[in-house]
Amino acid sequence: MQSRGKLYVVGIGPGSTDLLTIKALNALKDSEYILGHKTYIKRIYDLVKDKKVIESGMGREVERVRMAVKLAEESRVSLISGGDPSIYGILPLVIEYVSRNNIDVDVEAIPGVTAxxxxxxxxxxxxxxxxxxxxxxxxxxxxxxxxxxxxxxxxxxxxxxxxxxxxxxxxxxxxxxxxxxxxxxxxxxxxxxxxxxxxxxxxxxxxxxxxxxxxxxxxxxxxxxxxxxxxxxxxxxxxxxxxxxxxxxx
Missing domain, CATH: 3.30.950.10 (Tetrapyrrole methylase, C-terminal domain)
Known part of the structure; x- marks a missing residue:
């Protein structure tokens, strides 16, 4: 049975919030939880400070994905990535993780401006x-x-x-x-x-x-x-x- 939640994998662009896409902004607004590397969280913090924000550091990518997927079973979640999430970003790991573990979760990739x-x-x-x-x-x-x-x-x-x-x-x-x-x-x-x-x-x-x-x-x-x-x-x-x-x- 598919989860009741949703996982957005959001590309936040190279830095300035001016370069966030409208689709990315809407995904962040729709989410209860925001997860990401602390550097990327800092760049968009003013936009998500009223959300449940979970940040972590380098080398914790698998842990972030595991937590985001688990939360997305019941909640709407944004897992953020610098630039575009499919280009040296977190999206490939998300897809590989849910595929290897046969997890039925609704994942939507939100493209971003690449570096x-x-x-x-x-x-x-x-x-x-x-x-x-x-x-x-x-x-x-x-x-x-x-x-x-x-x-x-x-x-x-x-x-x-x-x-x-x-x-x-x-x-x-x-x-x-x-x-x-x-x-x-x-x-x-x-x-x-x-x-x-x-x-x-x-x-x-x-x-x-x-x-x-x-x-x-x-x-x-x-x-x-x-x-x-x-x-x-x-x-x-x-x-x-x-x-x-x-x-x-x-």
Whole structure:
């Protein structure tokens, strides 16, 4: 028998509540319980402070999902995720958990503005065509597989968006990734966006060699965008043309 409650898995976007979708706002309003990582709860707290809020830290994802699913048997629950919940978010774990445990709960995914889209807009129009998205975090994926994926994306001349490039305990992955990029794209200018659409926002460009020399400019709140062979930087904006200039005169 299906549960009487409902579980919303809500993407809250990159930071600013201005970028929450109407559907996300409605899901939060409809929920009795709000669960999420403490960083994400903080971003939307003013919107949910009258709800039953349950926050936890990094590494507690399975526990959060288990609790959210249990609560959703009888109540309406929002489990929040930064950006979009299906892109390096909590949604895959929710679906896998209910499937493996044969739990009949009403789950609705609420899309959100992704960090890659937010970063691209702040840089100009960096990922307007074909692109690949790769995380450098090896907590769940072996580094050799990440390295292989990055290599093939570069060989395919994709614009490459890099999530989770570095952390306090993980600097070597960033350095190795930059070395691979330099081998295939030269000393390219990399678009760097930190804290997109939230406090501490920073948008800048650094060459690959500069990042290798000073990796501290990059952290877990940073998105890197690696240009392809057609990307240009003009008047402080990174643009990856879609090809209109090859077909039309303007």
């Amino acid at each position: 890659s889209c937010a970063a691209s807009s702040l840089l100009g129009s960096a990922i307007s065509g074909d692109h690949a998205v790769i995380s450098l975090s090896d907590l769940l994926i072996p580094w050799k597989k990440i390295e292989k994926r990055l290599l093939h994306a570069l060989k395919g001349d994709f614009v490459v968006v890099i999530y989770n490039p570095s952390s306090r305990r993980r600097k070597s992955n960033l350095i190795r990734a930059m070395e691979i990029i330099r081998e295939h794209r030269g000393d390219a200018m990399i678009g760097i966006v930190k804290n997109a659409y939230r406090e501490g926002e920073m948008v800048l460009f650094k060459r690959v060699s500069e990042i290798i020399q000073c990796p501290e400019v990059v952290d877990m709140s940073t998105i890197l965008i690696v240009p392809n062979s057609e990307t240009i930087i003009d008047d402080g904006r990174m643009i990856s043309p879609r090809g209109y200039g090859n077909k039309y005169n303007f």
